[in-house]
Amino acid sequence: MVAPGSRVLDIGCADGALLAHLAAEKGVDGRGMELSQAGVNACVRSGLSVIQGDADNDLATYPAGAFDYVVLSQTLQATRQPRQVLERLTRIGRRAIVSVPNFGYWRVRLGLLVTGRMPHSSLLDHSWYDTPNIHLCTIRDFLTLAAELGLVVEQAQMLDREGQPWRLKAESEAANWLAEQGVFLLRRAG
Amino acid sequence: MSLSETIHRANEAAAGKILVVDVPLTLESGAVLASYRIAYQTYGRLNADKSNAILVCHALTGDQFVADTHPITGKPGWWTTLIGPGLLIDTDRYFVICSNVLGGCLGTTGPKEANPATGQPWGLDFPVITIGDMVQAQVALIDHLGIDQLFCAIGGSMGGMQVLKWATAHPDRVFAAVPIATASRHSAQNIAFHEVGRQAIMADPDWCGGSYFLHDKRPERGLAVARMAAHITYLSELALHRKFGRNLQDRNAISYGFEADFQVESYLRHQGASFVERFDANSYLYITRATDYFDLAAEYGGQLAEAFRGGNVRYCVISFTSDWLYPTSESRVIVHALNAVAGNVSFVEIETDAGHDAFLLDEPEFFATLKGFIEGCARHRGLS
Numbered sequence: 001m002v003a004p005g006s007r008v009l010d011i012g013c014a015d016g017a018l019l020a021h022l023a024a025e026k027g028v029d030g031r032g033m034e035l036s037q038a039g040v041n042a043c044v045r046s047g048l049s050v051i052q053g054d055a056d057n058d059l060a061t062y063p064a065g066a067f068d069y070v071v072l073s074q075t076l077q078a079t080r081q082p083r084q085v086l087e088r089l090t091r092i093g094r095r096a097i098v099s100v101p102n103f104g105y106w107r108v109r110l111g112l113l114v115t116g117r118m119p120h121s122s123l124l125d126h127s128w129y130d131t132p133n134i135h136l137c138t139i140r141d142f143l144t145l146a147a148e149l150g151l152v153v154e155q156a157q158m159l160d161r162e163g164q165p166w167r168l169k170a171e172s173e174a175a176n177w178l179a180e181q182g183v184f185l186l187r188r189a190g
Numbered sequence: 191m192s193l194s195e196t197i198h199r200a201n202e203a204a205a206g207k208i209l210v211v212d213v214p215l216t217l218e219s220g221a222v223l224a225s226y227r228i229a230y231q232t233y234g235r236l237n238a239d240k241s242n243a244i245l246v247c248h249a250l251t252g253d254q255f256v257a258d259t260h261p262i263t264g265k266p267g268w269w270t271t272l273i274g275p276g277l278l279i280d281t282d283r284y285f286v287i288c289s290n291v292l293g294g295c296l297g298t299t300g301p302k303e304a305n306p307a308t309g310q311p312w313g314l315d316f317p318v319i320t321i322g323d324m325v326q327a328q329v330a331l332i333d334h335l336g337i338d339q340l341f342c343a344i345g346g347s348m349g350g351m352q353v354l355k356w357a358t359a360h361p362d363r364v365f366a367a368v369p370i371a372t373a374s375r376h377s378a379q380n381i382a383f384h385e386v387g388r389q390a391i392m393a394d395p396d397w398c399g400g401s402y403f404l405h406d407k408r409p410e411r412g413l414a415v416a417r418m419a420a421h422i423t424y425l426s427e428l429a430l431h432r433k434f435g436r437n438l439q440d441r442n443a444i445s446y447g448f449e450a451d452f453q454v455e456s457y458l459r460h461q462g463a464s465f466v467e468r469f470d471a472n473s474y475l476y477i478t479r480a481t482d483y484f485d486l487a488a489e490y491g492g493q494l495a496e497a498f499r500g501g502n503v504r505y506c507v508i509s510f511t512s513d514w515l516y517p518t519s520e521s522r523v524i525v526h527a528l529n530a531v532a533g534n535v536s537f538v539e540i541e542t543d544a545g546h547d548a549f550l551l552d553e554p555e556f557f558a559t560l561k562g563f564i565e566g567c568a569r570h571r572g573l574s
Contacts, residue, residue, distance in 0.1 A: 037538070037555075040538050041555060041558065044506065044536045044563050045559060046562060047565060047570075049536050051536060051537035052537050052538055053525075063530060063532060067532070
């Protein structure tokens with residue numbers, strides 16, 4: 001989804017693997033943001049430009065259009081203000097790439113239905129009392145919020161349990177049941 | 191030999207390399223220094239295209255002896271853990287420069303030096319200097335060394351202020367900048383602590399209105415108190431507690447008097463006493479004032495981000511969790527301002543209980559971060 005030579009901000013960049021990959025393979029001018037000291041230190045140690053910060057607090061300061069792409073991978077559900085974060089992502093990036101775990105995934109739904117306990121899966125692998133994921137949503141919820149914010153979904157990729165692309169339309173009932181996660185390429189309308 | 195001549199010669203002998211600049215320097219206050227001297231040390235060799243120079247800026251009471259033995263104290267330089275052959279800042283690869291700041295007291299022109307108009311030490315007739323003035327003097331030194339662009343400017347505390355000034359006033363002359371444990375301006379609390387120190391010096395009868403050299407005196411008690419108060423701000427409460435707690439010094443019971451009963455008292459007295467051996471009281475007044483006056487945003491209409499606009503410098507901002515003198519929030523102000531102009535910035539907060547002084551200590555995570563940043567920059571600069 002990322003064009004060669006572009007400017008990319010990766011939020012929640014962990015040890016910087018994606019940034020390093022994009023820099024090496026696509027000549028991307030990458031920046032990162034990471035919450036954990038260990039992650040930031042690992043990034044800076046390997047020569048990447050990364051700041052310690054989080055999506056809730058540290059996005060407001062960037063100017064509009066500062067980046068070609070802002071990447072938020074599997075993090076939106078852990079923010080305190082996902083709506084505001086999504087707004088800011090699409091303000092500071094000409095495009096945003098956002099991936100979210102699908103709480104409508106059939107295993108999640110079935111888990112809760114059958115066991116009566118909070119769902120566990122590879123993407124949602126915390127106990128209810130120590131999970132960082134506080135704002136979970138389904139594919140349909142996500143698309144609804146994007147529409148409310150006036151965002152255009154340029155591409156949507158549904159992924160299965162193995163992280164393999166699934167040929168499903170994001171808006172479809174099937175996608176909301178079958179995709180374990182969705183990856184969206186977004187931009188502001190107009 | 192006159193007193194000022196004696197001081198001058200002693201400085202000359204101790205200060206290492208000295209550059210005499212005869213081009214007048216107009217200070218931010220409007221005063222002009224007709225000529226001035228900059229004492230400095232260098233380590234390693236400048237490469238053929240002069241692209242491997244690292245300027246190290248010292249903190250409030252530091253000096254140019256960053257990586258070799260201090261001529262007065264006989265102790266190792268203040269960053270010998272970092273700078274040297276094969277070390278993190280490898281002098282086999284980089285050319286390291288460190289100069290005594292303007293207003294200092296180890297060879298660079300300051301209140302201790304002779305005023306050309308009178309032949310006597312400047313004392314309080316020395317003009318008030320700023321961080322910007324210090325940087326102007328360093329620019330003259332870098333020009334003299336024939337260096338167009340520093341590979342890196344690096345410094346902690348007041349050194350970090352100089353780094354920020356370098357990178358914003360001369361963005362084309364700095365490839366990378368590392369401001370450590372610093373701020374873009376002093377808080378009221380910072381100024382307050384400095385004022386305590388200055389008042390302690392000025393309250394000492396031996397200060398003699400700043401002209402103590404003329405009376406063959408030195409305000410050692412006042413300067414020692416200033417150092418003691420400042421030293422507390424360099425440490426964290428936890429570090430002080432771990433080091434000393436309420437342990438008694440050389441006794442089993444309290445004395446019901448004002449001796450140094452507690453180890454922490456004895457430690458502070460020692461810090462104060464050893465400081466006066468190597469530092470000048472008037473210099474302390476001038477340099478603390480320079481840091482109090484520092485306000486990077488002020489000349490950009492109060493908008494810090496504007497200071498960074500248009501620059502292409504790669505920044506690595508570093509703070510320490512237990513630093514309450516220049517807390518992480520101050521570093522975040524700088525990072526957010528850089529973000530606001532989409533600057534190239536890395537920011538790391540190092541977890542340590544060592545307080546502000548952590549940047550002078552052996553902090554493995556800090557060193558590893560710094561090493562990675564410098565190596566990353568070296569690759570971009572084609573220095574690998």
